[in-house]
């Protein structure tokens with residue numbers, strides 16, 4: 544038994560509603576889809592989403608990495624020898640963690656399919672789904688409140704709100720959402736690096752003074768500046784989560800060492816796949832740091848992998864896996880804020 548082929552193609556999937564943030568408006572998801580095929584014709588699939596603004600990696604770059612050095616280290620090897628394969632992928636090139644994540648996911652999918660089990664079972668779990676938040680697109684107060692009520696009506700109990708583009712208006716908008724949805728719905732905020740440290744402390748302080756019950760604030764300050772993140776974490780009561788600052792194990796170690804955040808957002812495309820994500824969980828647990836799994840704007844493939852990971856390993860707070868909810872005719876079922884995983888084998892989804 545051996546890996547016979549590693550191939551890539553670009554997927555471009557439409558969203559049913561534009562996804563609007565302070566930085567951009569997305570109408571499609573674009574990803575590199577990786578297919579790994581063994582000599583019996585069994586396939587595994589994975590995905591590297593387009594995330595210029597977080598990892599700096601492009602679709603063309605990810606594709607070149609998979610079709611070149613990663614394919615070279617996999618062809619002819621034993622698909623059941625998963626840890627050895629993942630070691631080879633890890634050391635084949637520097638960086639390129641989106642491409643590595645796509646291959647890591649495809650190798651897990653293939654190994655699970657060869658065993659006839661789900662990826663969740665392969666990872667040692669039995670749960671059949673994962674609860675997720677849902678992000679409200681950036682917009683005016685009325686649009687935000689209306690979207691919040693729609694999502695709560697659909698059964699979501701955790702709402703994520705993008706903030707940072709309009710600091711003066713953020714408090715009023717969030718007050719309006721809190722008043723509309725009541726106290727039983729969790730509200731979490733993502734500033735996507737939008738504030739400087741003093742601004743962040745002042746704004747989060749206003750949220751606290753207003754009694755808005757914010758679950759956590761994600762990445763208040765610029766990604767590269769862990770001192771800024773530590774400044775905010777030290778001076779606020781609201782938990783602070785690192786996202787754009789936290790890609791690799793090294794990043795997480797440095798965040799822990801400097802007490803720069805209370806939680807980290809683990810994303811497969813940032814850390815390199817399911818195996819590095821599990822290592823990050825272990826590191827975080829050892830230091831009483833909270834963690835969730837998030838996703839980029841990506842397709843059902845990457846979201847199924849992330850949800851399988853959450854189903855198998857759990858997280859300390861509800862994860863952030865709504866990307867596939869935005870797809871027109873999503874191949875994954877979202878039932879009252881919970882992703883229902885296909886029964887498998889593997890990820891249970893097709894490209």
Ligand SMILES: [Mg+2]
Nearest residue numbers: 733761762786
């Ligand atoms: Mg984020």
